[in-house]
Amino acid sequence: MDAPARLLLACVLLCAARAGAEPAASGVFDRYAGRIVQIASLEKGAETRSSYGTGFYVGAEGLLATNYHVVSDEVLEPETHALEITDHAGKKLTGKVVDFDIIHDLAIVKTEPAAQIFALHPVSPAHGLRLFSFGYPNDLALSVVEGTFNGVNRMAMVEQYHFTGAINPGMSGGPAVTEEGEVVGINDASEGNSVGFLEPVQYLLPLLEHAQKSPATDLLARARDQLLAYQRDATALLLRTPLVQRELGGQKVPGQWLPELKCWASEKQAKPRYYASTSYDCHDENRVFVSDTQRSGMLRYASTFLDGRGLNRFHFAALAEDEFDGNYWRIDAGEDDVTKFKCHTDFVAVNGSHLKVAFCARAYRRLAGLCDAVVQIASVDGADRAVQSTFELAGFTVENATRLAQRYVEGFTWVQ
Amino acid sequence: MGSVTLLEIRDADGVVVGRHRLANLPLTIGRGSDCDVILDDAQVSGSHARIERDADGAPMLVDAGSRNGVLALESGERVQSLALRPGLRARLGDTVLVFRGPDEVRPSTQAVSLAPKGAFELDAWKAFVLADAAVYAALAVTLLVNSTRPPTAGKILGPPFLLAALALFWGGVWSLVGRLIRRRFHFWGHATVGALGVLAIPVLGVGTEALGFALAAEDAFKVALVLLIAAVGAAMLHQHFRWITPWSPARRAVTALGVVAALGGVAGLIVTADHNRFSTGLPFSRTLEAPELRMRQGRTPAEFFDAARGLDKELQRELAKPR
Numbered sequence: 001m002d003a004p005a006r007l008l009l010a011c012v013l014l015c016a017a018r019a020g021a022e023p024a025a026s027g028v029f030d031r032y033a034g035r036i037v038q039i040a041s042l043e044k045g046a047e048t049r050s051s052y053g054t055g056f057y058v059g060a061e062g063l064l065a066t067n068y069h070v071v072s073d074e075v076l077e078p079e080t081h082a083l084e085i086t087d088h089a090g091k092k093l094t095g096k097v098v099d100f101d102i103i104h105d106l107a108i109v110k111t112e113p114a115a116q117i118f119a120l121h122p123v124s125p126a127h128g129l130r131l132f133s134f135g136y137p138n139d140l141a142l143s144v145v146e147g148t149f150n151g152v153n154r155m156a157m158v159e160q161y162h163f164t165g166a167i168n169p170g171m172s173g174g175p176a177v178t179e180e181g182e183v184v185g186i187n188d189a190s191e192g193n194s195v196g197f198l199e200p201v202q203y204l205l206p207l208l209e210h211a212q213k214s215p216a217t218d219l220l221a222r223a224r225d226q227l228l229a230y231q232r233d234a235t236a237l238l239l240r241t242p243l244v245q246r247e248l249g250g251q252k253v254p255g256q257w258l259p260e261l262k263c264w265a266s267e268k269q270a271k272p273r274y275y276a277s278t279s280y281d282c283h284d285e286n287r288v289f290v291s292d293t294q295r296s297g298m299l300r301y302a303s304t305f306l307d308g309r310g311l312n313r314f315h316f317a318a319l320a321e322d323e324f325d326g327n328y329w330r331i332d333a334g335e336d337d338v339t340k341f342k343c344h345t346d347f348v349a350v351n352g353s354h355l356k357v358a359f360c361a362r363a364y365r366r367l368a369g370l371c372d373a374v375v376q377i378a379s380v381d382g383a384d385r386a387v388q389s390t391f392e393l394a395g396f397t398v399e400n401a402t403r404l405a406q407r408y409v410e411g412f413t414w415v416q
Numbered sequence: 417m418g419s420v421t422l423l424e425i426r427d428a429d430g431v432v433v434g435r436h437r438l439a440n441l442p443l444t445i446g447r448g449s450d451c452d453v454i455l456d457d458a459q460v461s462g463s464h465a466r467i468e469r470d471a472d473g474a475p476m477l478v479d480a481g482s483r484n485g486v487l488a489l490e491s492g493e494r495v496q497s498l499a500l501r502p503g504l505r506a507r508l509g510d511t512v513l514v515f516r517g518p519d520e521v522r523p524s525t526q527a528v529s530l531a532p533k534g535a536f537e538l539d540a541w542k543a544f545v546l547a548d549a550a551v552y553a554a555l556a557v558t559l560l561v562n563s564t565r566p567p568t569a570g571k572i573l574g575p576p577f578l579l580a581a582l583a584l585f586w587g588g589v590w591s592l593v594g595r596l597i598r599r600r601f602h603f604w605g606h607a608t609v610g611a612l613g614v615l616a617i618p619v620l621g622v623g624t625e626a627l628g629f630a631l632a633a634e635d636a637f638k639v640a641l642v643l644l645i646a647a648v649g650a651a652m653l654h655q656h657f658r659w660i661t662p663w664s665p666a667r668r669a670v671t672a673l674g675v676v677a678a679l680g681g682v683a684g685l686i687v688t689a690d691h692n693r694f695s696t697g698l699p700f701s702r703t704l705e706a707p708e709l710r711m712r713q714g715r716t717p718a719e720f721f722d723a724a725r726g727l728d729k730e731l732q733r734e735l736a737k738p739r
Contacts, residue, residue: 274564311564313706319564321704328698335694339734343700344724346632349714354707356632358700359724363731371731374698380707398728406721 028132029144032181035116036174038086038136039066039095039109041073050081051292054135054174054187055109058120058208062113065204066173067188068100069289071107075100075219076291076366085111088142097219099211102226103297104158104203105188105289107173108211118175118183122202125149125184131163132179133187133196135171145171149184153197155286156260156299157234160197161185167196224367227288227395230297231370235400238299243411249278249305251379251387252351254411256282261299275308275319279327288395290367293334296395301408302327303389313383320386324378327390331372338362338372347380353387353414354380359405361398373401381414420475420500423467424514425455428600428662441475442468445508446482459484459509459598459662467500475500477513484509484662492664510598510662538655539605547611548583552576554618561622561705579614586610594660602659609655616648625703630711634701642680650676 040052053070057063064085073081074097083095093111100107125131129149137143147165163176167190174187176198185198216222238257246255256263263282281302288297304327308316343360356378364370375391391408393401423436436443436453445453448462455464461482470476478497479486485494489505489512498506502517537543555576559567587607595601620641628637653672657663663671715723 313708314561315564317705318562321702322564324702324704325698330696333696339731340695341698342727342730342734343698344720344727345634345700346720346723347710347712347714348717348720350717354710354714356704357720358698359721359727360698360700361727361731363735365735368735376698376700378704380704380710383707386704398725398731402721402724405724406717409717409720 025132025144025146028177028179028181032118032132032134032175032177033088033142033144035114035118036088036134036142037064037093037111038142039064039070039173040084040086041071042082042084043073044080044082049084052136052139052170053172054170055085056134056173056175056183057114057117058183058204059108059212060113060117061212062111063098063208063211064095064109064111065175065186065208066107066109067186067199068102068105068107070173071097071100071109072289072291075107075223078219083109085109087114098215099207100216100219100222101203101207102223102290103230103288104199106186106199106204106207108207110211110215118177118181120183120201120205120208122205123182123184125161125178127151129184130179131165131176131184133163133165133167133171133174133176133198135167135174135187137166137168137170139170143171147176147194147196152200153285154260156237156258156284157230157297158286159200160188161200163187163196163198164194165196166190166194220366223290224369227290227296227367227370228397230288231396231400234297234299235396235404238404239407243407245411245413246280248280248303248387249307249385251305251353251385251415252411252413253280253303253305253387253389254301254391254408255280257299257301258284260284274311275306275316277304277306277323279304281327290395291334291337293332294337295332296370296372298331298392298394300329301389301391303387306386306388308384308386311384316384316386320378320388324388325376325390327388328374328376329390329392331374331392331394333362333372333394336365338364341372341374348409350410351413352416353412355409355412356380357409359402361401364395369397370395371398371401372396373398373405375405375408377409377412379412379414387412387414419517420502420504420515421518422516423453424516425453426512426514427457428510428512428598430512438467438475442466444480445513446480455508455511457509457511460511464508470499477506477515482508487664494664507662538608539602539659540608541604544583544587544604544608544611547608547615548576548580551579551583551611551615551618554615554622555579558618558622561626580611583607583610583614586613590656590660597660598662600659605659606656609652613648613652616645620644620648626705626709628701629703629705630709632712634703638701646676646680649679 035057037055039055040049043050055064055066058065085093085095095109095111098108098110131147131149133145145165147163150162150164153160153162167187171187175183176185177183183201185200188199189197243257244255245252261282266279268277283300287295290296339362341360341362343358345358348355348357358376361371361373372394377389379387425434426432444451444466446462446464447460463480464482465486466478466480476497487507488495489507500515504515506513584607587603587610590606591601591603624637624641628634650672654668657668
């Protein structure tokens, strides 16, 4: 057989194999499409859609599961927003948020009862399991995407399922099910190139139970309580874990605080060669979605060692001043979410090191008692060497942020 | 005390422009053509003053209801009348009247400065060169302290050259105004004052920044810098007014402070509006200086974060502000 003929045969075989698999996806679609709806957030008055996502029936009483971020406008600004639900038959329904889990980005919406619902069971999926993810990608018609369960993405405080398959905007809140219709997870986020994340179904079970027993009335208070509980647990976890030190340019800086944090080191040489810098950066991948403009529940810190040997002390100080706060990431938040930052600045002496430290915080406007906090640190010990650092927390009380920041500052040692 | 027999008229630069014998009193003095002594001075009223005898027959200089008044030069105060004696000096507008007795040595025509004795004379090219040299030195220090790399020739020569040009231009504008208002020109004086003003900015800027860092009190020293610059501005205006107006020192001071306060108010409004705007930036001072400049002892972390708990109250206040 010559080469083109062999290719043709290979294609025929492969296509046959694909054709054999296809009834599974189309069967799955036909079986479950009726249990899935599109959820849009409408701006009252203008009647324009400010966001849209997917939901699916999980309770006989007309309860839908979706992502919190699909219905956040309804939670934060109920007087200006309403939900519009469109079922698979095209029928428009109204809906109301009855409960949510802001940390795991899940919500329960009550609407009219449906004929068929998904039964939820705790599952522990096998690595490589074939899953079918449902949703309305980019506001198109209901679609099903086939993909693979690829294990658990463990972060400091929460877990997500790693799903290899194309989850696109608009599919958020849709179910990822097995061929048998077992819900494994809820579509949540995508990092592009078929790297997607699902919220595990076990977080949905207690939420559904709670929504059936006692629907939440004060939604804002519920969001606040959940964030407060989350930061309380995170603070307790961090405070009971010793903060190990790490060497950076011969000095000692805070190292990897928790095994789940992603930590990186990098080096940079300024051109022309006035100074060299070495950086160390750690962060938790989790972000709690609060509003379109605000993220919370974050921890991130980074240190840089500046080596300006060859510069005189004045030039080096000017350089260090330029670099100061160069590590700062802006934590997402808008004018409706938070106040401006307020800072407290002074010199701090710790472990032989003299640090210029600024502790800055801004308060959450809607979720009272929470804040974002940033600590900016610059050593003032060496005439031509310095350590600079940033420590950032989103969604903590001032009290807890202060305790964690103190622990962080105590993690610096100046080695002569 | 001898009697007064001669009235000597001098311009504001002290140059004698005329003498008048005091024989037949009363005598009227003013800018108007119906006066006995006619003064060529825009600041003098049509009928400004009279010289007449009081009930005891002693000669007096009396304000005849003038706009700018009669000033006793010794005290600088505006007076209604002055008893005449040899050597007495009075000021009408920009004109100085000197009263002389018959036994006085024939007065010379040499110019006499109106400036108080012992004061540093600003109105001289030497003063300008000195002030400009100081600007050069201050900028060199600033450049050394604030740049991150060795400065280029352009950086060394450019700014001082520009600032010298600015001071000269500044002097030129004020001289022109003086020329229009008082027909006199104090170019080097105005330029020197301009150069001293330019000097104040780097000196005060670097000084307050270094002290703010040393004491970890950058915000307080930023306020101090603004107040000091306002004070320098007022002092400059006070000096410029001296050459372009006939005002008393008190009036010059009040006007200068008023102008600075008005400008400060406008700037304050702009800064406040800017300050109230939402921002995700961190409002703390990034100033870093050589380690030796640090004067304040470091707190322990516990002390620092105890003090930082006060931020909670500040945030509550921020939340309470109407939006």
